[in-house]
Amino acid sequence: MALLIPQPTSVAAASSSTDSSVHLRRTLPVTFRVSGSQLRFLDNKPILLKSLDSFKNTSASSRAVKESQNLVVETSNKQRNTQVVENELDPFSEMKQRFLSFKKEQYLENMEYFENLAKEQKPKFMVIACADSRVCPSSILGFQPGEAFVVRNIANLVPPYQNGPTEANAALEFAVNFLEVQNILVVGHSCCGGIKALMSMTDDDLTSSNFIPNWVRNGKPARIRTQANASSLDFDQQCQHCEKVSINQSLLNLLSYPWIEEKVAKRRISIHGGYYNFVDCTFEKWTLDYKGSESKSDGEYSIKNREFWC
Numbered sequence: 001m002a003l004l005i006p007q008p009t010s011v012a013a014a015s016s017s018t019d020s021s022v023h024l025r026r027t028l029p030v031t032f033r034v035s036g037s038q039l040r041f042l043d044n045k046p047i048l049l050k051s052l053d054s055f056k057n058t059s060a061s062s063r064a065v066k067e068s069q070n071l072v073v074e075t076s077n078k079q080r081n082t083q084v085v086e087n088e089l090d091p092f093s094e095m096k097q098r099f100l101s102f103k104k105e106q107y108l109e110n111m112e113y114f115e116n117l118a119k120e121q122k123p124k125f126m127v128i129a130c131a132d133s134r135v136c137p138s139s140i141l142g143f144q145p146g147e148a149f150v151v152r153n154i155a156n157l158v159p160p161y162q163n164g165p166t167e168a169n170a171a172l173e174f175a176v177n178f179l180e181v182q183n184i185l186v187v188g189h190s191c192c193g194g195i196k197a198l199m200s201m202t203d204d205d206l207t208s209s210n211f212i213p214n215w216v217r218n219g220k221p222a223r224i225r226t227q228a229n230a231s232s233l234d235f236d237q238q239c240q241h242c243e244k245v246s247i248n249q250s251l252l253n254l255l256s257y258p259w260i261e262e263k264v265a266k267r268r269i270s271i272h273g274g275y276y277n278f279v280d281c282t283f284e285k286w287t288l289d290y291k292g293s294e295s296k297s298d299g300e301y302s303i304k305n306r307e308f309w310c
C-alpha cells in the first residue's frame with residue numbers, strides 16, 4: 001500500500017501553494033513518478049479502504065484507529081489534489097471556462113447583436129490566413145463574431161483559378177458571391193513553415209503526391225520569383241522574402257477568378273495583403289492597386305496604401 005501513496009512532502013508542498021502554476025509544477029512529477037499514471041493513483045482508494053476494515057475487525061487500539069483516520073484524511077486530500085491536477089491537465093476544462101466567460105461577458109452583454117447574428121452574417125472581410133497556431137486573425141486583428149469570414153490553410157495560399165477546386169476557393173466563392181464581402185485580406189507571417197517547405201522543395205517534391213508538397217507548390221511562382229530576386233540572401237532571409245512575395249502572388253491569383261476580378265474592377269471588392277511578424281509583433285498592410293497594375297506586364301503589380309503598424 002505504501003508504494004501506491006504519493007510522497008507526503010511533495011503533496012504537502014502542492015497543497016500549501018496558492019499559485020496554481022506552482023501547484024501544477026510541483027505536483028506533476030509526484031503524480032507521474034509515484035503513481036505511474038493518475039488512473040492508478042485513483043485506484044488506490046479500494047485498497048486503502050480494505051486495509052482500514054482490517055483495522056476495525058481486529059482489536060486495534062484507539063491510537064491505531066486515530067492514525068488510520070488521519071491517513072484517510074491525508075489520502076483524501078491527496079486524492080483531491082490529484083483531481084485538481086487532472087482538471088488542470090484537461091484541455092477542455094480551461095476551454096469550458098473560456099466559453100462560459102465569453103457567454104457571460106460578451107454574448108449575454110450584447111444579446112441583440114448576437115440575436116441578429118444568429119439570423120444572418122454580413123462580414124465585411126474575407127480573410128485567408130495560415131493555419132499556424134500563432135497566427136489567429138481574430139486574436140491579432142480583433143475580429144469579433146460576424147466580422148470576418150476566415151479560411152486558414154498551410155502558408156495562406158490562394159491557388160489560381162485554373163488549379164481547380166480546393167477548400168480555399170470554395171470558401172472564396174461563398175464569401176464573394178453569397179456573403180458579398182467588400183474586402184479580401186491575405187495574411188502571411190514570419191517563420192512560416194509552409195513557405196519554408198515551399199522553398200525547400202526538391203525536384204522530387206514537385207511531383208510528389210504527398211499532401212504538403214502537393215499543396216505548397218501552389219506557391220511555386222513566388223518561389224521562382226524569390227530565387228530570381230533574392231538569391232544573394234541566405235536561406236532564412238529568402239524564406240522571409242518569399243513569405244511576402246507569396247502574399248502578393250495570392251493577391252494576383254485572386255484576380256484569376258473571373259467573379260473576383262469583375263468585382264475588383266467595379267470597385268466592389270478590394271484585395272489586401274497583410275504580414276504579421278510575430279518575432280517583433282508588427283503588422284504590415286497594403287492594398288493591391290488594380291488600376292495601377294493594368295499597365296504592368298503579366299505577374300507584376302502595383303500596391304498602394306501601405307501601412308506599418310508597430
Ligand SMILES: [Zn+2]
Nearest residue numbers: 130132192193
Ligand atoms: Zn505559416
